[in-house]
Each structure stands twice: as C-alpha cells, then as structure tokens.
Amino acid sequence: MTALVEMRGITKRFPGVLANDHVDFVLEAGEIHALLGENGAGKTTLMNILYGLYQPDEGVIYVKGKPAIIHSPHDAIQLGIGMVHQHFQLVPTFSVAENIVLGLPSRREPFLESRRQVHQRIAEVSRAYGLTVDPSCPVWQLSVGEQQRVEILKALYRGATVLILDEPTAVLTPQECERLFDTLLALVQSGKSVIFISHKLDEVMAISHRVTVLRDGRVVGTARTQDISKQELARMMVGREMRPIEKPPAAPAGPVIELHDIWAHDDRGLPALRSVSLQVHAGEILGIAGVDGNGQAELEEVLTGLRRPSRGRYLLAGQNVTHASARELFAAGLAHIPADRNRFGMVADMTLAENSILGMEGQPPFTRLGMLRYREMEGHCSRLIHEYDIRAPGPAAFAGTLSGGNAQKLILAREISRRPKALVAAQPTRGLDIGATEYVRRKLLEQRQRGCAVLLISTELEEILALSDRIAVIYEGQIVGMVDPACVDIEQLGLMMAGAVKEVCELPPRMPAGPEGNPIEGRRP
Amino acid sequence: MSWDSLLQTAFIISLITSGIRLAVPVLLAVLGEIITERAGVQNLGLEGIMALGAFAGFAAAFTTGSGIIGLLAGVLAGMLLGLLMGYFAVTLKVNQVIAGISLVLLGQGSANFFYRQIFGVSQRPPRIAGLPEVPIPFLADIPYLGGILFRHNIAVYFTVLLVVIVWVLLFGTTWGLKVRAVGEHPSAADTSGVDVAGIRYACTILGAAFAGLGGAVLSVAQMKLFTENMVAGRGWIAIALVIFSRWHPGLALAGAVLFGLADALQFRFQALGFEAVPYEFLLMLPYILTIVVLLAGGRRGAAPAALGIPYEKE
Numbered sequence A: 001m002t003a004l005v006e007m008r009g010i011t012k013r014f015p016g017v018l019a020n021d022h023v024d025f026v027l028e029a030g031e032i033h034a035l036l037g038e039n040g041a042g043k044t045t046l047m048n049i050l051y052g053l054y055q056p057d058e059g060v061i062y063v064k065g066k067p068a069i070i071h072s073p074h075d076a077i078q079l080g081i082g083m084v085h086q087h088f089q090l091v092p093t094f095s096v097a098e099n100i101v102l103g104l105p106s107r108r109e110p111f112l113e114s115r116r117q118v119h120q121r122i123a124e125v126s127r128a129y130g131l132t133v134d135p136s137c138p139v140w141q142l143s144v145g146e147q148q149r150v151e152i153l154k155a156l157y158r159g160a161t162v163l164i165l166d167e168p169t170a171v172l173t174p175q176e177c178e179r180l181f182d183t184l185l186a187l188v189q190s191g192k193s194v195i196f197i198s199h200k201l202d203e204v205m206a207i208s209h210r211v212t213v214l215r216d217g218r219v220v221g222t223a224r225t226q227d228i229s230k231q232e233l234a235r236m237m238v239g240r241e242m243r244p245i246e247k248p249p250a251a252p253a254g255p256v257i258e259l260h261d262i263w264a265h266d267d268r269g270l271p272a273l274r275s276v277s278l279q280v281h282a283g284e285i286l287g288i289a290g291v292d293g294n295g296q297a298e299l300e301e302v303l304t305g306l307r308r309p310s311r312g313r314y315l316l317a318g319q320n321v322t323h324a325s326a327r328e329l330f331a332a333g334l335a336h337i338p339a340d341r342n343r344f345g346m347v348a349d350m351t352l353a354e355n356s357i358l359g360m361e362g363q364p365p366f367t368r369l370g371m372l373r374y375r376e377m378e379g380h381c382s383r384l385i386h387e388y389d390i391r392a393p394g395p396a397a398f399a400g401t402l403s404g405g406n407a408q409k410l411i412l413a414r415e416i417s418r419r420p421k422a423l424v425a426a427q428p429t430r431g432l433d434i435g436a437t438e439y440v441r442r443k444l445l446e447q448r449q450r451g452c453a454v455l456l457i458s459t460e461l462e463e464i465l466a467l468s469d470r471i472a473v474i475y476e477g478q479i480v481g482m483v484d485p486a487c488v489d490i491e492q493l494g495l496m497m498a499g500a501v502k503e504v505c506e507l508p509p510r511m512p513a514g515p516e517g518n519p520i521e522g523r524r525p
Numbered sequence B: 001m002s003w004d005s006l007l008q009t010a011f012i013i014s015l016i017t018s019g020i021r022l023a024v025p026v027l028l029a030v031l032g033e034i035i036t037e038r039a040g041v042q043n044l045g046l047e048g049i050m051a052l053g054a055f056a057g058f059a060a061a062f063t064t065g066s067g068i069i070g071l072l073a074g075v076l077a078g079m080l081l082g083l084l085m086g087y088f089a090v091t092l093k094v095n096q097v098i099a100g101i102s103l104v105l106l107g108q109g110s111a112n113f114f115y116r117q118i119f120g121v122s123q124r125p126p127r128i129a130g131l132p133e134v135p136i137p138f139l140a141d142i143p144y145l146g147g148i149l150f151r152h153n154i155a156v157y158f159t160v161l162l163v164v165i166v167w168v169l170l171f172g173t174t175w176g177l178k179v180r181a182v183g184e185h186p187s188a189a190d191t192s193g194v195d196v197a198g199i200r201y202a203c204t205i206l207g208a209a210f211a212g213l214g215g216a217v218l219s220v221a222q223m224k225l226f227t228e229n230m231v232a233g234r235g236w237i238a239i240a241l242v243i244f245s246r247w248h249p250g251l252a253l254a255g256a257v258l259f260g261l262a263d264a265l266q267f268r269f270q271a272l273g274f275e276a277v278p279y280e281f282l283l284m285l286p287y288i289l290t291i292v293v294l295l296a297g298g299r300r301g302a303a304p305a306a307l308g309i310p311y312e313k314e
C-alpha cells in the first residue's frame, strides 16, 4: 500500500540556518502522526513546505504515490491538505463563516452565497466532528480555543483529508486539550489523517499512533508510539538526558510588588484587568498561570509602566508608583523581561553594546558630559557576553543577528546586571531551545535566592509549576485563585484556568519558619 | 449683487446641479483608492494619475473628436501608472509613501511635458466639444429634482452606477472577500489559498484606472481643455475623503458631493463678483471644508489593518 504523503530528502536553508536537512517523513492513511522536536528543530518549516508556504531547496513530495508540485497553499488545498498554524491565520474583523469560505468559489459566482446556506453547510461539518461555533460571530470576539475550532473547521470545509496541526495545545487549557484530542480521534475514525506537531512528550504519548523525532533539522527516528518509552523519546529529542531543575527552599521577606484592586483596559478599550490584587515578596517567585489572552499582557504592561491602570494602587518597595512611567519604575529598581522581546526588549538594528546599556544610557560610567562612552559600553557588553555565555560575534554585532535564545540571554543579562529589587519576567522561555530555557530558569531562581521579588508570567504550566513558590491563576482579567505548586492538583488548576472554578483567597508566602513540608494551602475553610 | 439672489430657487438648483457634476472626478478617485486600500496598498499618487488621465483624455478626445474615447484613454493612462505603483509596492516592496509621491511627480511632469510637446504653449488653448448632456426621458421633467439629478452627461450617471458596483464588488462577491482579507491579514489570505500579490496588483491597477478616468472627466467633460495643474489638489482631497468615508463607497459619495457643492459655491461667488473676500480665499473653500469635515468625522479606526505594509512570505 502506498503512503498517503511521502516527503523524501527535504532540505530547506534560511540565511545562516539549515532548517531541514534531508528530512524523510511518511504519513500513512488513518493515523495520527506526531512530529516531535524542540523549538527550532524544523517542524514548522517542514510542514510549511508540505502546505506550499515554503519551497524546498531539495527533495520531493509524493501524495498518494504521485509526485506532487505544491507551489502555494492553493495547490496544497487542492491535494486535500489542510493546516492549522500555531499563530492562527484568521481575519479578526471577519465573521467565522467569512473566514471559512475565504478563497473558495461559491455556488453563485461571482457573488457570495447567502448567509443561511453557508451557515447550514458549516453546521453540518461542525456537527460531524463536535466542533461547535457560532458562524455569524466575528472572530475577534472568540476565545483562543474557539478560534482553533474555526481553523479546523476551515480546513475540513475545504475537504482536507490530511490535517496538520502546529503545536495546537500551546494555547489550550488541559480540558480544552482533551476536547481537541476527542476531535482528532473522531477525525481519524472517519478516515482522515492527522499530523500533530508538538514538543510535549506526554501529549505525543497520549494521542499519536506513530512519532517522528526531529533534532537540528534532521530526523532522529520514527517509531510506533506503543513501542517506545517517554524516556527514549526525550533522549531522541534532546540528544542527552534531561536534568530536572533543582529549587532550593524559599526565604521570602517583606512585600516588594503590591497591587491593590488594579483595573485596566486593553487596546480596544475593553476591560482587561478587573480588580487584580497581589503581592510579590522579596525572595519568592510568584507565577501567573493562565491561558494566553486573559489579561497577562496588560498585567505585564501595568507592572512595567507601559499601561495606565484606570483604578487601583501599585506600590513598589512601599513607594506609590501607580502613575509612574516606565523610566521611573526602572529607576525604582524594577527589571523587565518582556514577552515580546523584539518589540520591547531590544532594538534589532542597534549593536549589542548599545542594547546592553539601554535604560542606563544617561548614567555613569556610560555617559560623560552628555556624550556616550563607547569604550565603557563595549567593556560592559563584553563582560555580559562572557558571563552569560552569549553566542555572538562581539559587542559591535547587531542585535538583530542573534538567535532567539541568545537575544533573550542578552536581555536577561542587562536586566539582572542592575541587581533589581523586583523582576517581571513574561514568557521568558517562549521559543527558546531546551539549553537556553534551562539557563533562563536557573537565572530566575538565582535572582530569587539573591532576594529579588520575581513575578513570572507564563502560559507554560510546566514552567510555572517548576519555578513558582506561589501560583496566581488569571482568568478574564481576574485572579481567580492562589495555589501552592507543591500540592496542587493539575485538574483543579486547569479548571481554574478555564474559569470554571474560583478560589479567591489570599495565600500568604511560605515562611521559612513554617512547619517543614507542610505548606499552607489556599483552600477556603 | 445682493444676498437675495443667492437664495433664489434657480440659483440653488444650478448650484446643486453643478455641485454634483464637480463631485465626479473626486468621487472616481476616492472609489478607486478605496479598492486599492482595501487590498492593503496605499497609493498616494492619485494627484499625478489624475493629471496624466486628464492629459490623455484631452489629447485622445482632441484627435478623435470623441469624448468617450477620451475617457477610455484616461482609464488606460491610469492603469499604466497603477501597474507601476503595483510593481513598486508589491514586487519591489518599497516604501509606499515614497512610491506614491514619486508617482505624483511623474504623472504631473509627464502630462505637462507631453502637452507642451504636442500642443505648444499659447494664449488660447485648444478646446474640445466635451460630452453631451443626456437628459433621462420623463425623469428629467420632474420639477426641481429632474434638473438636479437627471440632466447630466453620461460620466455622471456612470459614476453613480460605479458607487453601487464597487459596493457590491467589495461586500457581495467572493473576489471582494479576498480583497478585504488581503488588506486586513495577508498571511491569513495566503494560507487560505488566496493569491495576495495578484489581488494587490489587480486592486492597484483598478484603483488607478478610476483615478485616471476621474482626471479625464475633468478635462474632457468639465473644462473641455487641458491646463497645467488643472487637477488642483483633487487627488489629495480624494485621499482625505477615503479616510472620511471609512473605506466605504456609500460614505464616499456623501463626502465627494460635499466637496463638489463647496467647489460650485466657490465658482458662483467668484462669478457674482463677491468683493468682500479676495478670490483666493474663495478658492480655498472646498479644501478647508474637507479638512474640517475630516477633523470632525474621520478616524483611522476603520483602516484595513495591513494598509501600507508589504507582505513577506518567508
């Protein structure tokens, strides 16, 4: 029997990167095939090639045994291939139905079909796979989980028999993940095939029939999931054994960051933070858990002076900074590792030396009589490059040439080198490879040991659990619960992230004097 | 003269009638730019495209003696500059503001150059017959309204028809859905199988064709001659009116008629020998009005999200 899709010897080069190196990938009909690999392994690139977004430099693709020429997504759609991208490709101002029919011929060409007809046909597909969504709703009003359903519907509506999902669980709560898995199983039962991209081992073990592991653009191996263990997969993916991160006991002191009843609007003027109150103490890491888009971005901006709260009080080390600017907060000892590092963390077309002193440009020794002193800046930068093991040609290189991991290390180095009182770290390991991820996490723990108050915003539950001393769950702009990572039930946490359970009570920081191994739990009496 | 004469019915009717006629060139440019910008390309070259359209229209009408052929020549001239703008914006992905402004200079410069080459400079510029007035049977005889709406040349009727056509095109057809998707979120359009570059080229050329036609209407149907700088800022006004119209053909009609009325009023004041105010101030009236209306009503809120941003695939 011929395979449904066969990719042979696929090679793709980007400037300075070999993203895919003679990759072979075979998808059989009716299977869920996981594509596993670390960030940067080349998974997305390989699938973008199959979907016609990129052209391979070498290699051939066969669909149902016949050589396929895929120059554009249009060609891929014709061949029955559909793809749900990691960053959803939906037009926010369009309705669900408009997004679904976009690019398709209608039965009344050149005119659009009546809404009723389209909605009816969408309803048929959504009923068949349990993908409920209101076709007339504008997409910008949908939750991330709903948007994903629209993306899947869109592919199925186009008659996809092969569905590619790029890291579909990254934006979902554990419950939504379960629901997605049910849909995927229903899909293969009806004869479709699924390529499931992930870097999470548990998911791959749970859902896939076969798995192909990519590392540094090369295939490490393909196996039937039932024949392989999680440990073996981990070794294939990383190339070495993974060390669990060690966390020394916390020694929290007085509060450094204090938010009292903070309200704020998002860019559209809708309420984004609703009565957020929390404290971060010196020497602890407070993790903010939640599904992306529940107010994390606005919280980060309020904390760092990039957004004005409409109500409430914000104290930093006892000083009222509610209306302080980013610069004033910086001077008061707040450091910031922004979620969008390319926009807020550094300036791509300035040198590393210039980037390494951003925010300190007016201070000695980097300035004298209003003039920048490049020799001092370069010395400072060289020290950081050395100390933080940043892989870069030197202080004169442009920041835009750094890889994601090294750019993040530079930002981290700059912020930590000021020995801040408080550190706001938003998605600090997003898009980094395992080595850089480990490094960043260790550095955050180091800051906690030093007595810095660390507020960690992350959508990676695993990261929150590994690093935090306390976890605040954010849902629709509200802190819906405070939990203790040492004895939290993941199920419970997932429900909170989905807004199903509220547990609004204050969990005090764990004091070193407290009874050993018996942390106070945030449950209502 | 007296204020009374301003308020006579005949005066008001003729004012509105010519207001509608004067709105046409601007309205055409606005409609075209709405199509272009809906696809995410900002063509600031309208002023130059209208100038070349005006020249091409005049020259063709002069040589063939046909006003309609003149208008077609304007369309063709517009498409040519539109193709150039598309090449700049879509293929070369250069800064669209700079590309647009260079198009203004190119359009104006080449129109003036060719006019002088062919017709020379004289005190009495050559004139053409223009377009005949085509009263619509029965409707034209309605008191008051008949004169205002149904006694125009065919360019006026055609332009009103175009408002409806562009409306349906953008909001009622599969092609229009693609256009709007390309302007809002090109990568979403791309992954949906839409040819982003193709749509952008098509919309840039189509939009410029409208502006070229607008220029030709100005020379062929209204002035019946060509003079340098005859577009007189209408291309820029059109760009402002696109914002006022919130990228919607219906509001474009309203905005352009407002401009046309102010223009007509200004002509009347001059003709009546209004001496209290220097005529230069009267000339400014339509432009000032446009700015005021824009300040009062226009927000960038409704702009296509990807307006002016080149689409990079890899």
Ligand SMILES: Nc1ncnc2c1ncn2[C@@H]1O[C@H](COP(=O)(O)OP(=O)(O)O)[C@@H](O)[C@H]1O
Binding pocket: A014, A015, A017, A018, A019, A037, A038, A039, A040, A041, A042, A043, A044, A045, A046, B314
């Ligand atoms: N459009 C692009 N331009 C340049 N480099 C890219 C581009 N897309 C991906 N890369 C590089 O190719 C490598 C593989 O990336 P990707 O396929 O996104 O990995 P994965 O999806 O496995 O995380 C990375 O080093 C990434 O930086």
Ligand SMILES: [Mg+2]
Binding pocket: A040, A043, A044, A045, A086, A166
């Ligand atoms: Mg990826």
